[in-house]
Amino acid sequence: MESARIVGALARYTGDFALAEDLAQEALAEALVSWAVDGVPAQPTGWLLTVGRRRAIDSFRRRAARDERYALLARDLEEELPGADALFAPDAIDDDVLALMFVSCHPVLSREARIALTLRVVGGLTSEEIARAFLVPVPTIQARITRAKKTIAAARIPFAIPEPDERAERLGSVLQVVYLVFSEGSFASTGQTWMRTDLADEARRLARVLVRLAPEPEVFGLLALMELTAARFPARMDARGEPILLEDQDRGLWDQAAILRGRAALAHAASAGRGLGAYGLQASIAECHAVAPSVAETDWKRIVLLYEALGRLARSPVIELNRAVAVAMSDGPAAGLALVDAMVARGDLAGSYLLPATRGELLTRLGRRDAAIAALEEAHAACPSPPERAALARKLAALRAP
Template sequence: MTAPDFEDLLRGLTPQVLGTLVRRYGRFEGSEDAVQEAVLAATVQWPAEGVPENPRGWLVTVASRRLIDRMRSDRARREREWAAAAEVVPEDVPDTDDTLLLLFLCCHPALTAASQIALTLRAVGGLTTAEIARAFLVPEATMAARISRAKQRIRAAGSSFVLPDGPEREERLQVVLHVLYLIFNEGYTASSGSELHRADLAREAIRLVRAVHAQLPEDGGVTGLLALMLLTHARREARTTAGGDLVPLDEQDRTQWDRALIDEGTDLAKAALAGPALGPYQLQAAIAATHADAATAKETDWPQVHALYLILERIAPNPMVTLNRAVALAETEGPQAGLALLATLDGDDRMAGHHRLLSVRAHLLEKTGDTATAYEHYRRAAKSTASLAEQRHLESRAGRVRP
């Protein structure tokens, strides 16, 4: 088994093992540390000795004994049990996959969105604290403190390791999906730093949504979110030049799009739309599928895109949805119509000085021939984003229309 295969196996088993320990011992913080140590032991032993017949049971055994050792504070016993862990596999390791319950726990409503994301990536994604800190450009100590506080809040809230019932379950599921959506978005377009995207974060979000979809295959929102991620991630190779510069959607070489992901995402999008309820993820997936269905940018069915954004705007009002609808409206009725719709966002505090609003307005002004005003907006947009890749792109656009 190659190193990447070991990594994939361990990453998939980590949340299952952690779920087992939390269910058994009710100690989230201690269990998470014990599982990480068991994974570390596996990375050392398995390449040399071979993967155990029951790798999940092996990890549960090592992690359980490590946790028990800590609980008993018996150093001698810990050394004896650690040495024997590789040889003994408990008979009571459950076959159930607790990944979904673990996600519910990490996305506890008592936590902030930032803490939910960090804890999900640490406990369910298996990323180290250092990796998460690098992804969000904060010091490792800061991220470690954030994760520690999140565990303490969960303990203080007295949360039990069970799936809630009825409306509460649906409400918590929506929080889980939103957290995974945020992780994917940060991976697809990093909010800061020199790189446009973080493919590792995007892939991790997809992996976690696949895990949720495996347990809830009939849920339209889950299916829609997975479809949206696959269809969006399929464009990753065409989004940047060899030098790392951003390539807009209408200028991308669509032969570089991943057709396998597009086919899978399109099938999932159709399945999601066929469900009894229509939610924001299904609609966004349908929009992404419409773009993927066009062989060239000129062949995009913009009336269909605009109609989908109009529905999305009605069921899930959001200034970013309105902004995207303005782009589609400009393609169907002209740039002045798009600019008129953008004007409705000027009084929204959430969009004040936002680089996306500035850049879209600049783009539409350029289309009207008002290059002088477009130049000013491109420059302001470049100064308003912390993403160096987006800054370079917007400065380039500004240079193109410089008076």
């Protein structure tokens, strides 16, 4: 997210989204060389912004012969622009990052392009991470991002948070991006770390800003979902950084303050009297887990109903898989396995490790050892996350043991 703030600050002063991103990349490239020789400065962000500003002035000067407007802007930047500290003033950060998000989510772009561009520029996710989130090839994501940048430049979209009457049509895309950034932080799709709490925390911060900017029920629902999910973070990894399943977590480690904040936000979302949206329903599911003393005492029947309602609002194979798990907890593993097998027959989540991993777990609970091993082997081969792959390997070793 630090790169998004730098891009946002530079875009605010140059008024050019594409140029700001290029300037930020140039500043980072210069930092790789300079810092290796001189060491990391005391204020690295300020250093990067200063270099970016100087590169902007150089760029405008080069264009001066062609464009008088840029020449004037270059002079203004050089003579009147505040220093890096002012560029990166704390009260401007939220506006800059949110403006960057609203630019990336402009309606002139397709829905897929909006999300891909915002995750790349604002969320800082790689093309590989975004491709995994959408279950599409990496070149497809790269092409979407390239086209989106060209469209923004051609349409001359201004760098600014839109007026209130223009926000509604972009808000849904912005919320989805914030949620996807949080999801990548909660379950990192690549790398050696199972969670990236820096991403998740930044997504929560942006959601709090969005609540002030657009206090709509679904914005509160998203904030509630992230608070209630993040409350379990302290118990989700052991000392070696390996994942701990929900049933094995020490609930005494859960963040009670985050649970209170999440429940308050959920109550606010429900108070509008319009019914909960997709994020609010997911937050209600998270609340069921947050208030339960144990896995056995969780209200699984309510969770099943919530997943059914969620599936009608936002049909997705991942939601259907989660419903199957809830059914297994409520009515037994055989009932859950029937739903999972139906998904396999339909070709849902083809190539993902999630479906065979869940199937392997349910087969294990039913005592079908050989079938469980086959399913977990398939999941292990497809899993991109080293920590989760290690957890699957441990399950396989336990099943193979005499």
